[in-house]
Amino acid sequence: MELATLDQILEGKGKEPFDVIEVLQDIQQTYRYLPEDALCRVSEKLGIPLIEVFRLANFYKAFTLKPRGRHLLTVCMGTACHVRGALRFLDEVLFQLAVQPGETTEDGAFTVETVNCVGACALAPVVILDGKYYDHMTPRKLRDLLNSAREKDKGGL
Amino acid sequence: MNKMVTITVDGARIETPEGMNVLEAALEAGICIPNLCYIPSVTPLGACRVCIVEVVQNGRSKMTASCTLEAKEGMVIRAHSEDIIRARRNIVELLLAEAPNSRAIQDLAARVGVTRVRYPMRNNSCVLCGRCVRVCDEIWQSKSLGFVGRGRNRHVALPFNKRPEFCKRCNACIDLCPMTITPCPGPMKEPAVCGLCGSQLSMAEDTPDTCVWCELGRGFQCARWQLKGVLNTT
Ligand code: SF4
Ligand code: SF4
Ligand code: FES
Ligand code: FES
Numbered sequence: 121m122e123l124a125t126l127d128q129i130l131e132g133k134g135k136e137p138f139d140v141i142e143v144l145q146d147i148q149q150t151y152r153y154l155p156e157d158a159l160c161r162v163s164e165k166l167g168i169p170l171i172e173v174f175r176l177a178n179f180y181k182a183f184t185l186k187p188r189g190r191h192l193l194t195v196c197m198g199t200a201c202h203v204r205g206a207l208r209f210l211d212e213v214l215f216q217l218a219v220q221p222g223e224t225t226e227d228g229a230f231t232v233e234t235v236n237c238v239g240a241c242a243l244a245p246v247v248i249l250d251g252k253y254y255d256h257m258t259p260r261k262l263r264d265l266l267n268s269a270r271e272k273d274k275g276g277l
Numbered sequence: 278m279n280k281m282v283t284i285t286v287d288g289a290r291i292e293t294p295e296g297m298n299v300l301e302a303a304l305e306a307g308i309c310i311p312n313l314c315y316i317p318s319v320t321p322l323g324a325c326r327v328c329i330v331e332v333v334q335n336g337r338s339k340m341t342a343s344c345t346l347e348a349k350e351g352m353v354i355r356a357h358s359e360d361i362i363r364a365r366r367n368i369v370e371l372l373l374a375e376a377p378n379s380r381a382i383q384d385l386a387a388r389v390g391v392t393r394v395r396y397p398m399r400n401n402s403c404v405l406c407g408r409c410v411r412v413c414d415e416i417w418q419s420k421s422l423g424f425v426g427r428g429r430n431r432h433v434a435l436p437f438n439k440r441p442e443f444c445k446r447c448n449a450c451i452d453l454c455p456m457t458i459t460p461c462p463g464p465m466k467e468p469a470v471c472g473l474c475g476s477q478l479s480m481a482e483d484t485p486d487t488c489v490w491c492e493l494g495r496g497f498q499c500a501r502w503q504l505k506g507v508l509n510t511t
Contacts (some may be wrong), residue, residue, distance in 0.1 A: 179425075
C-alpha cells in the first residue's frame with residue numbers, strides 16, 4: 121500500500137479544525153503512531169492549539185503517542201473472554217512476547233494491547249492480530265499464530 | 278448602562294447587573310459564598326462545587342453551583358441553609374481527602390467547619406479545579422496546558438509533558454493553583470485537618486470583623502458569619 125507522507129496528508133485532507141481527527145487517523149496509519157513533530161505541524165496547519173491535538177491523541181484509544189510494532193495484537197479481556205480464561209491467556213501472550221500490555225517487542229514486531237469485549241463473545245477467548253479475529257485461543261494456537269506472523273514478516277521485508 | 282436585576286441571598290436584597298452569576302453578585306455585596314475554582318473575570322467552570330447554593334422556586338429548592346448560575350430577577354438564594362452547610366462540608370471533606378497539603382483547601386475546610394475526614398486519603402497534587410487551564414487560555418491567550426485523559430485518568434498536562442515554546446512563562450498557572458499554597462508545618466490534629474490548630478478559628482472568634490483570611494477569598498467578612506452558624510449547629 122502506498123503510504124502518504126505528512127505533507128501529502130496535510131495537503132490532501134481539509135484544512136479546517138474539524139478535520140483534525142481524520143488527519144490524525146491518516147498519520148496514525150502511516151507512522152503507526154503519532155509523532156510529536158507531526159502533531160506540532162497539525163496544530164499549526166489546522167489552527168488548533170497544540171494542547172487540543174495532544175488531548176485528542178490521548179483521548180482516543182485508536183491513537184498512540186508511542187511507536188507501535190509492525191503487528192498489533194489485541195487481547196480481549198471482556199467478561200466472556202475473562203470467564204474462558206483471558207487472564208491466564210494474557211499472561212501467556214505477555215510471556216511469549218516478553219512485553220507488558222501497551223508495549224512493543226524489542227524487534228518492533230508486535231505491540232500488545234488489551235480491550236474490553238470486541239463483540240465476538242461466542243468465540244471466546246479472542247485475540248485480534250492486525251484486524252483479523254482468532255477464536256478459541258490456546259497457548260498453542262497463539263504460538264503458531266505468532267510464528268506465522270513472524271514468517272510473513274520476514275518474507276515481506 | 279447595564280440593566281440591573283434584584284436577587285435575594287440569605288435574606289439580603291442585592292442589585293446586580295444582568296448577566297452576572299450569583300456567586301459574583303454575592304461576593305460583590307460582601308456575602309461570602311465559599312468557592313475554589315472560580316476566578317474573577319474568567320469563565321466559570323463549576324468544577325469544585327464548593328459554591329453550591331439552594332435556589333428557591335415555587336416553594337421548592339434545588340442545589341446548584343452558584344458560579345455557573347446566572348442571576349435572574351427575583352431569584353431567591355439560600356447560601357447558608359443547614360442543608361447547604363452540610364453538603365458543602367461534605368464537598369470540602371472530599372477535597373481535603375484528595376489534597377490535604379494545600380493551604381487553600383485547609384482554609385476552606387476551616388471556613389466551612391470541617392473537623393474530620395471520613396474518606397480515604399489520596400494525597401493528590403491536583404484537584405482538577407481547572408484554574409490553571411482557564412487562566413492560561415483566557416487571560417494569557419496561551420493555551421499551554423489543558424486537561425488530558427479521561428475518567429479517573431483525567432489530569433492537567435502540557436503538550437508532550439514539556440513546556441511549549443509559546444508558554445509565556447507568566448507563572449499565572451502556578452500562582453493561581455490552590456495546591457501551590459502550602460499549609461503551615463504545624464501538627465495536624467486529624468491526619469488531614471489542620472484548621473483545628475486553632476489560630477484561624479480563634480482569630481475568627483476573638484477578633485470580631487476579621488475573617489479567616491482564606492487564601493482564595495481574602496477580604497470578605499464571611500468566615501465569622503459562617504463559623505457562628507457552624508458553632509450553633511454542632
Ligand atoms: S506560565 Fe505558561 S502555562 Fe502557565 S499560565 Fe503562563 S503561559 Fe500558561
Ligand atoms: S494544577 Fe492546580 S490549578 Fe490546575 S487544575 Fe490542578 S489544582 Fe487546579
Ligand atoms: S468478552 Fe471477549 S469478545 Fe466479548
Ligand atoms: S467555585 Fe463554583 S463550582 Fe467551583
